Amino acid sequence: MRVRKLLFTPGPLTTSETVKQAMLEDVGSRDHEFVNAVKEIGSELMRIGHISKEEGYECVIMQGSGTFGIESVVSSVIKKNDTLLVLVNGAYGERIVKMAVIHQLNHQVLRFEEDEIVTPEASLKYLQAHPEITHVACIHSETTTGLFNPIAEIGAVCRKQNAVFIVDAMSSFGGIELDIKESQIDFLVSSSNKCIEGVPGFAFVLCKNAELAKAKGQARSLSLDLYDQWKGLETNGQFRFTPPTLSIMAFRQALKELEAEGGVSAREKRYRTNKMVLDKGMKELGFSQYLNKEIQGYIITSFLYPDNPHFNFDRFYNKLNDRGFVIYPGKLSKANAFRIGNIGQIFPDDVSALIVAIREVLAEEKISLTVTA
Ligand SMILES: *Cc1c(COP(=O)(O)O)cnc(C)c1O
Numbered sequence: 001m002r003v004r005k006l007l008f009t010p011g012p013l014t015t016s017e018t019v020k021q022a023m024l025e026d027v028g029s030r031d032h033e034f035v036n037a038v039k040e041i042g043s044e045l046m047r048i049g050h051i052s053k054e055e056g057y058e059c060v061i062m063q064g065s066g067t068f069g070i071e072s073v074v075s076s077v078i079k080k081n082d083t084l085l086v087l088v089n090g091a092y093g094e095r096i097v098k099m100a101v102i103h104q105l106n107h108q109v110l111r112f113e114e115d116e117i118v119t120p121e122a123s124l125k126y127l128q129a130h131p132e133i134t135h136v137a138c139i140h141s142e143t144t145t146g147l148f149n150p151i152a153e154i155g156a157v158c159r160k161q162n163a164v165f166i167v168d169a170m171s172s173f174g175g176i177e178l179d180i181k182e183s184q185i186d187f188l189v190s191s192s193n194k195c196i197e198g199v200p201g202f203a204f205v206l207c208k209n210a211e212l213a214k215a216k217g218q219a220r221s222l223s224l225d226l227y228d229q230w231k232g233l234e235t236n237g238q239f240r241f242t243p244p245t246l247s248i249m250a251f252r253q254a255l256k257e258l259e260a261e262g263g264v265s266a267r268e269k270r271y272r273t274n275k276m277v278l279d280k281g282m283k284e285l286g287f288s289q290y291l292n293k294e295i296q297g298y299i300i301t302s303f304l305y306p307d308n309p310h311f312n313f314d315r316f317y318n319k320l321n322d323r324g325f326v327i328y329p330g331k332l333s334k335a336n337a338f339r340i341g342n343i344g345q346i347f348p349d350d351v352s353a354l355i356v357a358i359r360e361v362l363a364e365e366k367i368s369l370t371v372t373a
Pocket of ligand 1: 171
């Protein structure tokens, strides 16, 4: 029998049957239904971010995974004489640095430890010492570890120092209440297959029209030209190149299901409950976490490898996988850890079932852990 797999990962995630069913009808890229779906998605995403066209914001959909969306912003909006500051405390921040290198942007990097948040104080101090900086990029939910950076406070610093603020909210948007205007975010990027619970296929950029307009003719890539992409969608509702049609249809359904669940606050509550069940269960099994509780988000959790000679991550992973539970390897630079995500179509009962499976695998592997109070 085929085991239905549950993905406890940072994405792609477990999706509902109805989201998958929304992909069963072929749809032409010029079809009214498709063009309308794109429009609906744009306004719904803006509503979720508490912004609107009337307030001067836009939504641009970009084909590809989340990284394509980030690279589209980074390579389109930072002009020749601009300087980008990347605030880094994990692998996703480092990824933006890599983009800056490849596109030969003037850039600087302010690094924090992986188990520390980006602080508004250090960011302010750095910006005050470096008036040449015009743009700042930061990750909201650093999926490397699972911490949340204080994005609204960093946004306030950027505004104070007159810097354009770019936020990678990939693994948080839709799973946490976030007011884009209030957080003073100029460009926010997320993707179809994270907290909105659609399937992979595209990224979306929620941005200030006035800043987007400045990107005209500035792109360093044809396919990732953010301004041209927006212009195309704006003038005739068309993508410049083949759109991910079925992924879009699935996403529209996913947005309806987010609304039916009770919106972002209800989804946040479910994810928080998943996280509570996970934390409690893993603690009872004797696992410890990499991060301090105070800076930990509820999207994904890094657990340290247990200090036990019988523990082998590949075997642990495979045995859980055979039981239908997909977890995720770690990505830390200093410690051995694995990750368990709480997002996607997974519910507290699924997390409890995962804990039962982990208990079984530990017993099979003859791993006994000391449980600390
Ligand atoms: C998932 C994710 C991305 C994008 O990754 P892709 O593999 O390109 O979809 C970027 N940043 C963060 C913080 C993420 O969690």
